[in-house]
Every structure is written in C-alpha cells, then in structure tokens.
Amino acid sequence: MTVSIENFVKTIYNQSRLAVVDTRISTLARLLNITNAAATDMARKLATKKLINYTKYKPLTLTSTGNHLALNVIRKHRLWESFLYKTLNLSLHEIHKEAENLEHFTSDFLADKIEKYLGFPTTDPHGDPIPVLNKEVEIDHAQILLSDANAGFEYEISRLFSSEKDFFDFCSSNQISVGSTIWVEKQFNANKMTEIIINQNKILLNEDFTNIIYVKQLN
Amino acid sequence: MTVSIENFVKTIYNQSRLAVVDTRISTLARLLNITNAAATDMARKLATKKLINYTKYKPLTLTSTGNHLALNVIRKHRLWESFLYKTLNLSLHEIHKEAENLEHFTSDFLADKIEKYLGFPTTDPHGDPIPVLNKEVEIDHAQILLSDANAGFEYEISRLFSSEKDFFDFCSSNQISVGSTIWVEKQFNANKMTEIIINQNKILLNEDFTNIIYVKQLN
DNA sequence: TTAAATAATTAAGCTTACTTAAATATTTAA
DNA sequence: TTAAATATTTAAGTAAGCTTAATTATTTAA
Structure with a gap:
C-alpha cells in the first residue's frame, strides 16, 4: 500500500x-x-x-479490509508517538509530526517490538487508544467531551484529540495535559463556552477546544 | 529530495x-x-x-552538495541503527533493514534528538562511522581489512561492513561481533583465504568476508 | 419549488520513476 | 587492430498521483 x-x-x-x-x-x-x-x-x-x-x-x-488497513496505520502512528515521547521526550505536537511520516515505513515486526518495549500500552501520550491488531477499538464510556461535562464537578483530563500545534501550545501554556485535574465552573450553553479552573486559574474555552478535550468525572 | x-x-x-x-x-x-x-x-x-x-x-x-546529501542520509541511517539496537535489541541485519526505510522520513530535528539520546556516538553497531553534520568522515587508520592482517597476531574486530543477512547470520553463529578478539593463524594468499581462531574455534574465511571485516591490531 | 450555490465527476494533461527495445559508444580479447 | 562483447544512451511508453477546466448532480435558500 x-x-x-x-x-x-x-x-x-x-x-x-x-x-x-x-x-x-x-x-x-x-x-x-x-x-x-x-x-x-x-x-x-x-x-x-x-x-x-x-x-x-x-x-x-x-470495507472491513479498509478498516483493518486504517487501524494498522493508526496503530503504528500511536506506537511511534508513545515510543518517541518516552525515549526522546518530544512534545505532543512533535511526536505527532514525526509519527505522521514514520507510520508508513514501519514493518509489522518493528511495530511489535516497539509495542513490547512499551509494555503493550492501551493509549498514546494524547490519550488516544492504540489499536490492537485484529481487534475493534473500544469506546471508553467513562470518558466524555468537556463540552458535555457538568458544572460543579471535578474531572480528570483523559484525552487531547488533535493534531494542531496551536492547540497543544495552548494546552502546555495552561497546564492542560492528560491526567491533570480540572473543576468545571460553568457551561455557557448559549455561546457554547466552558469555564474551568485548573491550578487556581480560570480559563474560558470555546467549543473548538471543548469538543476535542475528553474528561472523566472524579469520585 | x-x-x-x-x-x-x-x-x-x-x-x-x-x-x-x-x-x-x-x-x-x-x-x-x-x-x-x-x-x-x-x-x-x-x-x-x-x-x-x-x-x-x-x-x-x-558534487559537494551531493556528498552532503548522501552523508545526511547515511547519518540518519546509522543513528536509527544505533537507536533501535540500543532500545529494542534488534539484530545487526534487522536494524539495517528498518533503517533503510526510516532514513528517508526522518527530520533533521529528530535525528538530532536521537543523536543526543545516544550520547553523540561515533560509530553504529556495525562499527560504521556516523557522519557528523558538515564534517567529512575521517578514515580510522588503525583499522585494516582482515584480508590484510598479518598471521601470528591478535586483532580486535572493529567493523562488519555489510548489509547481507547471510553474512550477519554467519557472524552471529561464529561469535564474530564488533569488539571480539581474534587470532590470525594463517593467510592463504594463493586462494585468498584467511584462517582465524576465535574462542578456541578455527574458522576459514574467504575473501568475500575478509574484505568486509575490519580489524585493529592489539598491543 | 426553483434558481443559485456548492459538491462531485469527467476529461485532458503533467511529473516522477520506472520499463522495453533499439541504437550507439566503449572495452576486451583474439 | 579489429571483431565481438559489453555498457551506455536514446526513444517510446506506462502507472501513480496529482493538476486545471469543464460538466453534471445535489443541496440550500429565497
């Protein structure tokens, strides 16, 4: 291919x-x-x-063949991201850019070696699921979009689903990263904005961002 | 390119x-x-x-531009070989095969990160020199071909210059690896063969192999 | 409900990196 | 030193993955 x-x-x-x-x-x-x-x-x-x-x-x-091919490429992409993140300490955007090229020139053999080295991870550093060969990717039902979160609750950020440098730059300058805890202060439904508190800082996010940030409710 | x-x-x-x-x-x-x-x-x-x-x-x-391009590709190739060898423990032939593809899809940025991770190595696991950007590759004069070695002396293997699976399979089944010590027993000049002793085993090598194995004389 | 806007398709053409076949130049060996 | 063998070049053609321009279908908004 x-x-x-x-x-x-x-x-x-x-x-x-x-x-x-x-x-x-x-x-x-x-x-x-x-x-x-x-x-x-x-x-x-x-x-x-x-x-x-x-x-x-x-x-x-x-088709099912096409789906299989897509998952194989995505698997290699996310394994590379995980591998480069762990070994070389690149940023979320840097690992994406490199993986975008490497994914097409990686043998199944090499992908398996990387997977084993990493201890068979289930998600990459963005929180994106790493497909397992011949298995459908399961949806994590504990995880919802930040735009759907309820005001007055605490959440853990579980996934930053993007490939845009601007978004990742924004995240890192506001300490938004997979695993961090946030408080949802208010949902401005009319203008589709969400106010959150993270490390004592109030941030107002618009739907472009709240529709790519996934969270899990805590306790 | x-x-x-x-x-x-x-x-x-x-x-x-x-x-x-x-x-x-x-x-x-x-x-x-x-x-x-x-x-x-x-x-x-x-x-x-x-x-x-x-x-x-x-x-x-x-041309000098062409030379520069070639060295840049070879640098990435050998950095990948070193990186995969160290992290994933692949064989000499496996790292070559993977590097052969990856070398063309590696940004200078990524190559630099790998180089730093490895501590700026000067040779890859085959003993091949890793070019430094904008520097000509220097010839190691202490190193000679096994075909030119003198009988009755001890040598250290310093480079296995090949990309053939058969050669690497032969090497690994005879404990021939970079860094191992050998004794040159006899040079059969007429038939261009070399008899060596490695770990108490006598091996007769023909010129196809002695022209790609580099050694350094010990003491 | 229909005209205008948008989306998708078709047709013709381009570049890269190859191929085979034929022509020409260079090297080798009698 | 020349004929035969080999190497190189030229010419014509192909497939992939694009492009632009023109045509046709679908969707949207008045």
Whole structure:
C-alpha cells in the first residue's frame, strides 16, 4: 500500500469516528490537501481494491479490509508517538509530526517490538487508544467531551484529540495535559463556552477546544 | 529530495568509498535494482540538480552538495541503527533493514534528538562511522581489512561492513561481533583465504568476508 | 419549488520513476 | 587492430498521483 492510500483510508476512519461523521469527498480532499477531482479518482480506485464502499455522490465508508488497513496505520502512528515521547521526550505536537511520516515505513515486526518495549500500552501520550491488531477499538464510556461535562464537578483530563500545534501550545501554556485535574465552573450553553479552573486559574474555552478535550468525572 | 534520489546519491557515496571504487551506471543500476536506462535518466537529472558530475559514458562522482546529501542520509541511517539496537535489541541485519526505510522520513530535528539520546556516538553497531553534520568522515587508520592482517597476531574486530543477512547470520553463529578478539593463524594468499581462531574455534574465511571485516591490531 | 450555490465527476494533461527495445559508444580479447 | 562483447544512451511508453477546466448532480435558500 502506498502512502496516499494509507492516508486516504486513515482519514476516512478518523472522520467516521467523530461526533459529527463527515466522510464526504470534499472534506477528505481538504484534509488531505488534494483537489476534489483527485479524491474522486482515489475513491474509485480504492473501491476496485475493495478498501472502501463507493457510490457516486455519497459519503465514503470503509470495507472491513479498509478498516483493518486504517487501524494498522493508526496503530503504528500511536506506537511511534508513545515510543518517541518516552525515549526522546518530544512534545505532543512533535511526536505527532514525526509519527505522521514514520507510520508508513514501519514493518509489522518493528511495530511489535516497539509495542513490547512499551509494555503493550492501551493509549498514546494524547490519550488516544492504540489499536490492537485484529481487534475493534473500544469506546471508553467513562470518558466524555468537556463540552458535555457538568458544572460543579471535578474531572480528570483523559484525552487531547488533535493534531494542531496551536492547540497543544495552548494546552502546555495552561497546564492542560492528560491526567491533570480540572473543576468545571460553568457551561455557557448559549455561546457554547466552558469555564474551568485548573491550578487556581480560570480559563474560558470555546467549543473548538471543548469538543476535542475528553474528561472523566472524579469520585 | 525523493527516496529515489537519496538512494542514488547514497549508493554513489558508498561505492566511492570501497577499496575498488566503482560508480559506473551499470553497477549503480544493479545495486538499486533498476535498469541501466533508468540509471542513465537519473544521472542526467541529478546532474541538472547539481548533485552529481556527469559526463556521458564516464563513472559518476558527487558534487559537494551531493556528498552532503548522501552523508545526511547515511547519518540518519546509522543513528536509527544505533537507536533501535540500543532500545529494542534488534539484530545487526534487522536494524539495517528498518533503517533503510526510516532514513528517508526522518527530520533533521529528530535525528538530532536521537543523536543526543545516544550520547553523540561515533560509530553504529556495525562499527560504521556516523557522519557528523558538515564534517567529512575521517578514515580510522588503525583499522585494516582482515584480508590484510598479518598471521601470528591478535586483532580486535572493529567493523562488519555489510548489509547481507547471510553474512550477519554467519557472524552471529561464529561469535564474530564488533569488539571480539581474534587470532590470525594463517593467510592463504594463493586462494585468498584467511584462517582465524576465535574462542578456541578455527574458522576459514574467504575473501568475500575478509574484505568486509575490519580489524585493529592489539598491543 | 426553483434558481443559485456548492459538491462531485469527467476529461485532458503533467511529473516522477520506472520499463522495453533499439541504437550507439566503449572495452576486451583474439 | 579489429571483431565481438559489453555498457551506455536514446526513444517510446506506462502507472501513480496529482493538476486545471469543464460538466453534471445535489443541496440550500429565497
């Protein structure tokens, strides 16, 4: 499989796991930085390879083979992130950028070695689950979006689901990291903002951020 | 730079460092598993990019830019080998195979981090020197080929210069590794074979092997 | 409910890195 | 020293993964 194909199925997979599923040609094209025409071409090609289900003008879905391929790439991505984070102490954004390249040039053999070295971790440093070969990724039901958290409760940050440098820079300058404890002060439902207190500091987050921060209620 | 270009200049570099320099089109084509026609094409292209000096029908040489590129790729290769060897305990051949892919998708930033993690090593687990950015690789004059060693002396193995699985399998099953001590029993000059004693075992090596094993005389 | 906006598709073309086949140059050996 | 062998180059063509431009389908908003 080529890098283009791996990135295409990986993007479909990621888009199909969002709260608002969006696997339209134009969305994939935008995320992959290619034209709609190129995305349509690729869709037709991957359909003949039985990696995706494709009906003209309809959103794309992965076949079970395509799903398997996507999970294999994502597994390697998250194992690399974990490995580089542990050994070289890179930042959350740095590990993502490097893993984005390495994921396509990693043998199953090497991925297994890394997995073993790390002690078979279940999540990467962003809190993203690391797929286990031939197993569907399970949803952690104890975990909810910060935008859905209730005011007046304490939560632990469990996942920072992003690949944007700006977001990670914001997180690190506000001590927002996986494992830290926060107090949800107020949900401004009208303007979709959330006020939290972290280490005595009040922060107001808008939905762009509260929709990618996952938390678990404490006690 | 593409993978094809990086591998092309890397191969020229490696061929130009052999005892018998051979950077002819047909040799490069064979080593890169492409046709002579493709190698000629690439030679013409890289000449316009000022990476190589190319005159029709003549052996290829690297420009200083080409040399720099080759060393950068080789540096990443050997840093990866060292890193995977240390952390994951892979074999000499396994680290080579993985590094062969990873070398092309490693940022300078990541290479620097690995180099620092390893404590700025000067050689990789094969004993191959790790180039330092913007410095020419120095030849270790204390080191000679096993084929040039003198009978009746003790040597330390300092480099196993190969990428062949068969060679590394042979080495590991005969306890030949970088750092081990050997006794050179006899040089059969007529048939280009060398008899050595290692851990009380006599082994007869032919020139294919004694021309890629480097040693340093002890005391 | 239909016109306008948006999205998706098709068609034609480009670049990279190859291929095979044919032509030409260089090297080797009788 | 020249004929044969080998090496290199040139020419034409291919597949992947893109592009732009034009066309067609779908969605949205008046």
